[in-house]
Amino acid sequence: MHQTLAVPTAGPRSVRASRVPRPRTEPEPGRRAGYWTRLLPALAALALLTRLPSFRHPLWSPDEGYLAVQARQLATGGALYDTVVDRKPPLLPWLYEGAFALFGDTSLGPLRLAAVAAQLLTAALLASLARRRWGDRAGAAAGILHLLVSTGLNPEDAQAATFEVFMLPFTAAAVRCADRAQWARAGLAVAGALLTKQTGGAALLPVLWLLWRTAPRRRAALLRTGAALCGPVLLGALVTGPARFLFWTVTGSAAYASFTGSELHVLARGLANTALLAVACAGIVPPVVRVLRIARTGAADLWLWLASSAGAVLTGFHFFGHYYLQLVPPLVLLAAGALQILPPHRLHRALGASVCACALFLGWGLLAPRxxxxxxxxxxxxxxxxxxxxxxxxxxxxxxxxxxxxxxxxxxxxxxxxxxxxxxxxxxxxxxxxxxxxxxxxxxxxxxxxxxxxxxxxxxxxxxxxxxxxxxxxxxxxxxxxxxxxxxxxxxxxxxxxxxxx
Missing domain, CATH: 3.40.1010 (Cobalt-precorrin-4 Transmethylase; domain 1)
Structure with missing residues (x-):
C-alpha cells in the first residue's frame, strides 16, 4: 500500500479531473527502459555543479576543522570519547580518519568528493521514492529539486563536508525502504543516520508510521526494524565504550541544549537561516501550499517526516544553518507530489525559480570572502x-x-x-x-x-x-x-x- 495524493472533483477550489494525472505506484511500462541511465548522469553532473564552491577553500567551517584534527588524533593512537572527544556520534570521525589514511591528511578534497557522492545518493533515493509513488516525471523532479534547494543556506553550512550532508542519504534510504516494506533495511538506515548525527533519528517516525499503516504483520516488522536499528548503535557503543559513548553523545550535553542565555542572538540566527532556506524554496513552497488548499493529501508519512525534521532543527535551540538541511528531502518530496496534480507549466516554473535561487547561492559561495x-x-x-x-x-x-x-x-x-x-x-x-x-x-x-x-x-x-x-x-x-x-x-x-x- 503506497501513499497517493487524492483530489476532490467538486467545490469552488477543486481541480478539473482532466488536468489531474492519475497517481501511479509503478512507472509507465513504456518509459522504464533507460530511465536511470538518463537520470543518474544528469544528477551526478548537477551534484558536482552545486558543490563546486566547496572546493574553493581548504576549510569551510569549524566543524570540518574539528573533524580533521580528530582524524589526525585517531590516526596517532587516540581513542574516541577518551583521548579524542566531541558531542557527535562516531561515524563521521571514522570516515575522516579513513580518508586521511588513504589519501593523506593535508587536504579535504577526498571528503569534498564524498560529500558530492552523498548528495547524489540522496537525490537518487528521493527520485526512486517519488517515481514509485507518482511516476517518472515526479522522480526526476524530486532528485533535481533536492540538489538545487540544498544549496540554499550560507555556504559555510551548505558546502561543508560535515554531519548533515552525510546523514541525509541514510534518512532518505530509511523512508524509501519503509515504503517498500523492507523493515530490516529501514532500521539499518536509521541506525546509520543516528551514528552520523543524533538528530538523524527523526527518520524513525515516518518509518514507524509506514510500518503501522502498511505492514500486515506489525509485530514481526517492528522486531526486524528494532533489531536492525539497535544492532549497529550497540556495536558502536561497545567499540568506543558504552559509558563514554552514552555520555558524549547523549547525557553530557545538558548545558549545551539549554535555551537559557543569548536568546535574542540565537533567535535572530534562526530567523535568518529560515529566511535563507525560504529563498531557496521559493519555487516549491507555492505548489505545496496550493495543493493543500485544493486536495486531500495521502502523503502523511512525508508530512510526519517534515515535522520530525523540524523538531530536530529545534533540538538544542541553536538553529545553525546546517541543521536546516534535514528539512530539504521531505520538502522536495512533497513538492514533487504536489506538482503532479498541478498543470505541467507549474513544474517548469518551480524548476526555473529553484535554478535561479541555486545560482544566487552558488555565486555567494564562489565570490564571498571568508x-x-x-x-x-x-x-x-x-x-x-x-x-x-x-x-x-x-x-x-x-x-x-x-x-x-x-x-x-x-x-x-x-x-x-x-x-x-x-x-x-x-x-x-x-x-x-x-x-x-x-x-x-x-x-x-x-x-x-x-x-x-x-x-x-x-x-x-x-x-x-x-x-x-x-x-x-x-x-x-x-x-x-x-x-x-x-x-x-x-x-x-x-x-x-x-x-x-x-
Whole structure:
C-alpha cells in the first residue's frame, strides 16, 4: 500500500479531473527502459555543479576543522570519547580518519568528493521514492529539486563536508525502504543516520508510521526494524565504550541544549537561516501550499517526516544553518507530489525559480570572502613560526582548524573552548564559564597541561566571554608559566613558556 495524493472533483477550489494525472505506484511500462541511465548522469553532473564552491577553500567551517584534527588524533593512537572527544556520534570521525589514511591528511578534497557522492545518493533515493509513488516525471523532479534547494543556506553550512550532508542519504534510504516494506533495511538506515548525527533519528517516525499503516504483520516488522536499528548503535557503543559513548553523545550535553542565555542572538540566527532556506524554496513552497488548499493529501508519512525534521532543527535551540538541511528531502518530496496534480507549466516554473535561487547561492559561495578562514590561516602561520613540528600547542578559541592548518598536535583532548565553557553554539550571555563546562572536563584539562605543558598557548578569544581573564584556572596557568609575545595576530595573543628565574 503506497501513499497517493487524492483530489476532490467538486467545490469552488477543486481541480478539473482532466488536468489531474492519475497517481501511479509503478512507472509507465513504456518509459522504464533507460530511465536511470538518463537520470543518474544528469544528477551526478548537477551534484558536482552545486558543490563546486566547496572546493574553493581548504576549510569551510569549524566543524570540518574539528573533524580533521580528530582524524589526525585517531590516526596517532587516540581513542574516541577518551583521548579524542566531541558531542557527535562516531561515524563521521571514522570516515575522516579513513580518508586521511588513504589519501593523506593535508587536504579535504577526498571528503569534498564524498560529500558530492552523498548528495547524489540522496537525490537518487528521493527520485526512486517519488517515481514509485507518482511516476517518472515526479522522480526526476524530486532528485533535481533536492540538489538545487540544498544549496540554499550560507555556504559555510551548505558546502561543508560535515554531519548533515552525510546523514541525509541514510534518512532518505530509511523512508524509501519503509515504503517498500523492507523493515530490516529501514532500521539499518536509521541506525546509520543516528551514528552520523543524533538528530538523524527523526527518520524513525515516518518509518514507524509506514510500518503501522502498511505492514500486515506489525509485530514481526517492528522486531526486524528494532533489531536492525539497535544492532549497529550497540556495536558502536561497545567499540568506543558504552559509558563514554552514552555520555558524549547523549547525557553530557545538558548545558549545551539549554535555551537559557543569548536568546535574542540565537533567535535572530534562526530567523535568518529560515529566511535563507525560504529563498531557496521559493519555487516549491507555492505548489505545496496550493495543493493543500485544493486536495486531500495521502502523503502523511512525508508530512510526519517534515515535522520530525523540524523538531530536530529545534533540538538544542541553536538553529545553525546546517541543521536546516534535514528539512530539504521531505520538502522536495512533497513538492514533487504536489506538482503532479498541478498543470505541467507549474513544474517548469518551480524548476526555473529553484535554478535561479541555486545560482544566487552558488555565486555567494564562489565570490564571498571568508574572513574567519583568513584569520585562522594567519594564526596557523604564526604558530608554525613559533613552534617546532613535534611541539604540542593550545589554541584557546572556537576555531580548531588552526591546529590542522598549522600541522601541530593539540595539547589537550578538548579542541575548543566551548567544551570547557559552554560557549559552543554561539552563546555570549551569562551561561559561559568554568562552571558551565561539560562535567569533569576541567580536572582532566588541568592534568593534561601539567603532564605535558604546551610549548605555545594562543589566546584567540578576542574579547569573547571565554577570555582567560574570566577563567581562574587558565588565568593562573598563564600568569605562572607563560609570557605573552609583543606581536599579536588580529587580536589573538601568543604565549610562550617563561624562562625559570636564575
Amino acid at each position: 574572513p574567519e578562514l583568513a584569520h585562522a590561516e594567519r594564526l596557523a602561520a604564526a604558530v608554525r613560526a613559533r613552534s617546532a613540528p613535534h611541539d604540542r600547542v593550545l589554541v584557546w578559541g572556537i576555531h580548531p582548524e588552526t591546529y590542522w592548518l598549522a600541522g601541530r598536535a593539540p595539547a589537550t583532548r578538548y579542541l575548543t573552548a566551548g567544551l570547557l565553557t559552554n560557549y559552543s553554539g554561539g552563546r555570549d550571555g551569562p551561561q559561559v564559564g568554568e562552571k558551565y563546562a561539560v562535567a569533569g572536563t576541567w580536572p582532566v584539562f588541568r592534568t593534561e597541561l601539567a603532564a605535558r605543558p604546551p610549548a605555545l598557548i594562543v589566546d584567540d578569544s578576542r574579547g569573547k566571554p571565554y577570555a582567560p581573564d574570566r577563567l581562574p584556572s587558565l588565568r593562573r596557568l598563564l600568569a605562572a608559566h607563560y609570557a605573552p609575545l609583543a606581536r599579536r595576530v588580529d587580536g589573538a595573543v601568543l604565549y610562550v613558556r617563561a624562562q625559570p628565574p636564575g
